[in-house]
Amino acid sequence: MTTADVGAFDVVLMSTKSYHLHDAIEDVLPFVHSETIVIPLLNGIQHLDVLDSAFSKTQVYGGVAFIESTLSEDGHILHQGANALMMYGRRTHSAPPSATQVEKALSSVSDIKSRENIESDMWQKYMLITILSGATTLFHTDVGTIRTSTSAGSFIDRYINEVARLIEQIAPEMDAERLQQKAKRQWQNLDASFKASMQKDKEKGQAVEYEHIQGYLLEKAKAYHLDAPALQVVYANLELYEQIRKGDFQ
Structure with missing residues (x-):
């Protein structure tokens, strides 16, 4: 992804380490519009405040990932273990019009689950x-x-x-x-x-x-x-x- 890419994104998955979050936000800002859904998969909870400040709170969903992974010496992500699960959900009753379409697309993936009480x-x-x-x-x-x-x-x-x-x-x-x-x-x-x-x-x-x-x-x-x-x-x-x-x- 570079700023030379054309268009805006329907959904952005934020899966950085917390100390890279601010840089990641700056990287995706050119591709985010009013209907983009942002799903963070960081550990912890504090990042929600950061993302709510950068985007509309209705755009920022909650999310968690259960996966055992690490970086190899040459910087590649290694998935360790057989299991992997992502859960996500709305944090407010309102959401951008694109939300229904995004959620429908994600529902087709068996390892991704929508949750009513994601927080x-x-x-x-x-x-x-x-x-x-x-x-x-x-x-x-x-x-x-x-x-x-x-x-x-x-x-x-x-x-x-x-x-x-x-x-x-x-x-x-x-x-x-x-x-x-x-x-x-x-x-x-x-x-x-x-x-x-x-x-x-x-x-x-x-x-x-x-x-x-x-x-x-x-x-x-x-x-x-x-x-x-x-x-x-x-x-x-x-x-x-x-x-x-x-x-x-x-």
């Missing part, structure tokens, strides 16, 4: 990715190895509880107890060799989305005057990693 799906995915990325980057290993440690397991339980309480505070419709129980089941059922993509990025010395994932929740904890010591430890570990990676010391 709930986004919060649940946010809960899961916050736990998995935080745990595997903090202990610098896979899920199975972490599960062998009683002390690490105790930390993960506290971390899950903190994150669930925070999400319920930000989005009261999300029940903390349900979030906790689901996250703990998912944690126990994961393949022992699983590592979050953030841990894989860390192992390669690449940038990580800690500000967008853990940082956003930590800022909300401060705003609501809630203690989040486990989240603080996870955030500090990732912040130090980024400082070392960038050589950013004074």
Whole structure:
């Protein structure tokens, strides 16, 4: 895609890392018109505010992707595992006239599901990715190895509880107890060799989305005057990693 391309897009899928979002918005702006549907597939939730500011809120849908992937050394995207699922949905009752046509086209793809309450799906995915990325980057290993440690397991339980309480505070419709129980089941059922993509990025010395994932929740904890010591430890570990990676010391 270049600015030499002709025409405008009916739908834009935003699947960048959070630290590339602003550049991606600038890249697609020449191709977006009043009826373009924008479906973000980023982890987290904070990007919705950014996209709502760049486009009309009625254009910006919610979306989540469940897929295990990573970058190869030469920059190619590698799909790991057999499963892949995308979910999307409207966040407002109104939508551009093109929405019906776009949704009809997407409905023909078996691995794409339309959802009535997509923001709930986004919060649940946010809960899961916050736990998995935080745990595997903090202990610098896979899920199975972490599960062998009683002390690490105790930390993960506290971390899950903190994150669930925070999400319920930000989005009261999300029940903390349900979030906790689901996250703990998912944690126990994961393949022992699983590592979050953030841990894989860390192992390669690449940038990580800690500000967008853990940082956003930590800022909300401060705003609501809630203690989040486990989240603080996870955030500090990732912040130090980024400082070392960038050589950013004074």
